[in-house]
Amino acid sequence: MATVEEPTRPAGRIRDAARTKAEILDVATQEFARAGYTGARVDEIAARTRTTKRMIYYYFGGKEQLFTAVLEHAYSAIRQAEQEVDVDHLDPVAAIRRLAELTFDHHEAHPDFIRLVAIENIHEAEHIAASEQLGALNSPAIEVIRRILDAGRASGLFTAEIDAVDLHAMISSFCFFRVSNRHTFGALFGRDLVAAEQREHYRTMLGDMVIAYLTADRTED
Amino acid sequence: MATVEEPTRPAGRIRDAARTKAEILDVATQEFARAGYTGARVDEIAARTRTTKRMIYYYFGGKEQLFTAVLEHAYSAIRQAEQEVDVDHLDPVAAIRRLAELTFDHHEAHPDFIRLVAIENIHEAEHIAASEQLGALNSPAIEVIRRILDAGRASGLFTAEIDAVDLHAMISSFCFFRVSNRHTFGALFGRDLVAAEQREHYRTMLGDMVIAYLTADRTED
DNA sequence: CTCCTAATGTACGAACTGGTTCGTTAGTAA
DNA sequence: TTACTAACGAACCAGTTCGTACATTAGGAG
Numbered sequence: 171m172a173t174v175e176e177p178t179r180p181a182g183r184i185r186d187a188a189r190t191k192a193e194i195l196d197v198a199t200q201e202f203a204r205a206g207y208t209g210a211r212v213d214e215i216a217a218r219t220r221t222t223k224r225m226i227y228y229y230f231g232g233k234e235q236l237f238t239a240v241l242e243h244a245y246s247a248i249r250q251a252e253q254e255v256d257v258d259h260l261d262p263v264a265a266i267r268r269l270a271e272l273t274f275d276h277h278e279a280h281p282d283f284i285r286l287v288a289i290e291n292i293h294e295a296e297h298i299a300a301s302e303q304l305g306a307l308n309s310p311a312i313e314v315i316r317r318i319l320d321a322g323r324a325s326g327l328f329t330a331e332i333d334a335v336d337l338h339a340m341i342s343s344f345c346f347f348r349v350s351n352r353h354t355f356g357a358l359f360g361r362d363l364v365a366a367e368q369r370e371h372y373r374t375m376l377g378d379m380v381i382a383y384l385t386a387d388r389t390e391d
Numbered sequence: 392m393a394t395v396e397e398p399t400r401p402a403g404r405i406r407d408a409a410r411t412k413a414e415i416l417d418v419a420t421q422e423f424a425r426a427g428y429t430g431a432r433v434d435e436i437a438a439r440t441r442t443t444k445r446m447i448y449y450y451f452g453g454k455e456q457l458f459t460a461v462l463e464h465a466y467s468a469i470r471q472a473e474q475e476v477d478v479d480h481l482d483p484v485a486a487i488r489r490l491a492e493l494t495f496d497h498h499e500a501h502p503d504f505i506r507l508v509a510i511e512n513i514h515e516a517e518h519i520a521a522s523e524q525l526g527a528l529n530s531p532a533i534e535v536i537r538r539i540l541d542a543g544r545a546s547g548l549f550t551a552e553i554d555a556v557d558l559h560a561m562i563s564s565f566c567f568f569r570v571s572n573r574h575t576f577g578a579l580f581g582r583d584l585v586a587a588e589q590r591e592h593y594r595t596m597l598g599d600m601v602i603a604y605l606t607a608d609r610t611e612d
Numbered sequence: 613c614t615c616c617t618a619a620t621g622t623a624c625g626a627a628c629t630g631g632t633t634c635g636t637t638a639g640t641a642a
Numbered sequence: 643t644t645a646c647t648a649a650c651g652a653a654c655c656a657g658t659t660c661g662t663a664c665a666t667t668a669g670g671a672g
Contacts, residue, residue, distance in 0.1 A: 205429070206427055206428075206429055206430075206513050207427075207430075208426070208427055208429040208430035209427075209428075209429035209430075245579075285513065287572070287575055288509050288512065288513060288571070288572075289513060290574070290575055291509065291571055291572050291573075291574050291575050292427050292506060292509060292510060292513075294574045295574035295575045295577070295578040298574075298575060298578040298579070299578055304578070304579070305578065308579065308580060308581075309579065309580070312580070330599075332596065335580050335582050336582075336593075336596065338580070339568070339569070339576065339582075339584065340565065340596070340600065342568065342572075343564045343565045343567070343568030343569065343572075344561065344564045344565070346564070346568055346572065347560070347563065347564030347567055347568055348560070348564065350509070350512055350571075351508070351509075351512050351563075351564075351567065352512075353511070353512050353515045353516035353519075354508055354511055354512050354516045354519060355560065356516070357516040357519040357520055357525070357526065358466075358519065358525070358529060358530065359529060359530070359533070359556050359559070360529075361556050361557075361560075363560065372557075375553070375557065375561070378551075378604060378607070379561065379600060379603075379604045381607075382600075382603040382604045382607035383599060383600045383603045383604070386599070386602075386603035386607070387608070
């Protein structure tokens with residue numbers, strides 16, 4: 171979602187296939203996130219580009235494939251961020267809290283990505299299903315969680331029997347909801363879940379919640 | 392979302408204003424949930440109705456107001472369900488768990504409602520803002536949570552300082568995400584969050600999570 | 613320098629879409 | 643019975659939307 175920067179050669183800016191393609195993808199990301207798949211207009215995307223609608227069809231084939239490319243690009247960005255997560259030097263409790271915070275921060279920093287995912291769910295993930303790229307590779311975050319979970323259970327700190335994918339769902343759901351549903355939640359309950367002054371409050375709350383669940387005293391069960 | 396049943400007088404089924412209006416609302420709910428606001432077609436709604444497009448404009452004014460009416464109707468249904476919640480006879484821990492389960496069940500039982508809310512968030516809750524009906528009355532669930540929370544803290548069982556609206560957000564986020572993001576989550580992680588055989592697992596997990604958070608040992612802080 | 617192709621731009625059209633115009637009829641009050 | 647209005651339907655319209663046919667040119671290979 172970062173805006174594509176100026177080409178290296180400012181004068182000879184015609185005939186730069188890579189650049190044209192990247193610019194279309196960038197503008198399309200904004201437009202799809204803004205208006206949804208059906209609401210997005212191919213003409214509008216073209217107009218906000220330095221090139222024409224013809225190029226969208228030349229490079230991507232059509233609206234459908236363009237949206238798939240947008241999703242592939244957006245997901246590859248989050249995967250890259252996840253791969254740079256380094257929590258191996260922390261104890262399990264601190265590591266989980268750190269991971270939850272990173273997830274929290276990433277959702278807050280990329281509302282457009284959240285919107286794209288929400289939109290793709292409205293369309294029942296049909297574009298992800300159509301993408302060869304997205305079906306294959308799964309999230310690095312899962313592997314990280316798995317390692318922390320193993321360490322936490324080995325040391326006896328974690329009592330919960332949750333697996334990595336479910337814990338990821340638990341963490342993501344709160345982070346995702348806070349961003350995706352801020353408008354209806356705000357309108358109905360009068361509370362802005364993404365207000366800057368509430369940020370630390372919710373960030374802490376998420377960590378507390380996850381740690382409480384993982385370390386809860388289960389002797390009484 | 393329930394399909395409108397046949398009129399009381401099967402023969403004289405012409406000229407029934409209430410029935411026509413209800414049928415439009417019912418079909419519109421399905422169509423908006425299926426395709427999103429922009430994706431929904433007024434012609435399609437009309438075609439699946441026993442009346443014509445003219446009547447949609449006659450009764451509702453336009454596509455925008457029709458969607459607002461759909462939201463009003465959908466929200467009024469969930470409010471009604473919330474009002475029938477009776478947990479006053481339970482101890483705080485059991486009451487919170489029961490409430491979480493009811494929220495869980497309601498989300499699972501009404502995927503169309505979840506989709507409508509997700510769609511309305513894409514449109515930044517502009518239709519809720521435009522509705523006089525929806526802005527005013529707030530959720531009965533909040534009051535119920537507030538009472539349980541007070542009782543739990545009075546008895547010393549609950550140590551968390553969370554308020555009712557935030558606890559509602561915590562519970563809703565998990566329930567909402569599980570339904571709203573099942574498609575992308577399933578496609579990316581190979582796990583169906585709404586699979587029938589996993590239902591009890593997630594229902595229990597939610598309750599455990601909330602109770603663990605509320606009753607966590609905080610002496611070490 | 614010439615030629616060839618990837619890259620690009622212009623203009624257009626067929627189908628669709630929200631909304632409206634005009635006219636008709638069922639039911640009811642007097 | 644009559645007259646009046648709420649309820650209804652068919653056809654239409656103006657603006658839009660995705661996609662394409664056709665024409666053009668930059669820039670590297672030879």
